[in-house]
Amino acid sequence: MQAQVKELGNYYIGGIQTAFNNLLLELGEVENEEYTHVIDQINFISALLKKSTEYLNRRKVDPEGDPELDSAIEEQIGYVWKLIELMQYGLYEENGELIQLSFNSYDNQARKEYVDEGLWLNMRTGRIYKTKNYRPYRAAKYIKEDNSSFDVLQLKEMYIYPGDQNPRVRWETEAVKGRKLTAKDLAAILAFASRNYADTIKTIKNTIKNPLMDKHPVVLISLHKAYLCGDNLVVEDQLGNKLTLKDIEEQNVSSATNLKAILPSAPEGLALTVMMNNDMQTGLLSAQPMSLITPEKIIRLLY
Incomplete structure (x- = not known):
């Protein structure tokens, strides 16, 4: 084989x-x-x-x-999209603003590449996108590694790849400006967070039941309560819907453990960026926290 x-x-x-x-x-x-x-x-x-x-x-x-x-x-077959093609099919947005919610670099052994992956929130629509910078093993030293971004990016043009819940996006470096994150921006991010976990979970289940869709979609959820259930942290929305926070085994990071040390039991007014996971063995749909958003700042749980 x-x-x-x-x-x-x-x-x-x-x-x-x-x-x-x-x-x-x-x-x-x-x-x-x-x-x-x-x-x-x-x-x-x-x-x-x-x-x-x-x-x-x-x-x-x-x-x-x-x-x-x-x-x-x-892309799943192996096609590499050109930016001009994405524009041709209307897969772009002008004068948008993005804020990075989380960033992670990992080794994709199947592709034989290092991948720098950012999670970004569209400040106009609330949609969460991904950026991916691929660095093949053989050429890694010649390709600049992506890094965390803390400013709000103002993009002249943003290109959106065909995809599902969190499509990949790209932009030309020279067409980007940055500005400092403000309290007004943070309030806007918090307003985009889901206040009904049941609706969010229904959408997630419809996504992951398709075998070709992303098995770990990312969503933004608003917090009402938080408490420990055994070793796991559980959060609730205002309607009493519950969601277990748990590290995804293949991610090889312990962001849920990091969150336990800082999340108050009454987290009203806060939000989490979470990566969903359906455990095929236990049947548990859980979420790995990626970042905590407060009215004052974004606390990244991956580092």
Whole structure:
């Protein structure tokens, strides 16, 4: 399988190659005959190959037709979007403002790349986007590493990739200005936070039940209560809906542990940026906290 997977790169289908590399990595980490993550990846590959075949056959019949713009299937196959193409299909926004809610760098072994990932809030719409800076192992020393950003970015043009709940965005560096984060900005961020966990969870479940969608969507939630339930931190909204905060195992960070030390039991007026996770073994839908937003500042829990 490793030899065949290597060949996939020769046909410019790097996304499918990455999916099979992920399968090989999961197989290498199996302990005590526990194959949950392996089966999950096989299901993803099966759905990806089926959707890719149907999609490419449609494009073959109508090569001049528009690509699918409400999913990331092109990128999942391995296509690399050009900014001019995104503009051509109307996937851009002018004169927008973004604030970074969280930032993390990690090693993506399946892609053989280091990834710098930022989570950004659109100050106009409240939508959360991702930025990803890929640094292949072989060229990492030649590619500038992204870093945390603490200013509000004012973008002349922002390009939005096809995707699901948290699509990837890009912009030209020379078309960016920055300004200091203000109390008014923080109030706007807090106003965007979900006050009804039940509605948010319903949306999340509809997203993650599709095998090709992001399994760890990011949302912003408002806080009303917080308390410990066993070893886990639990938060509640004003309607009494509960959400367990728990570190995602494959993220290799302990932001939930960091939050326990600073979150008050009466966190009314605060909000959390959280990454959702559905544990296939226990059936628990939980959230890993990424940052805590207060009326005075954004406290990043990943560092």
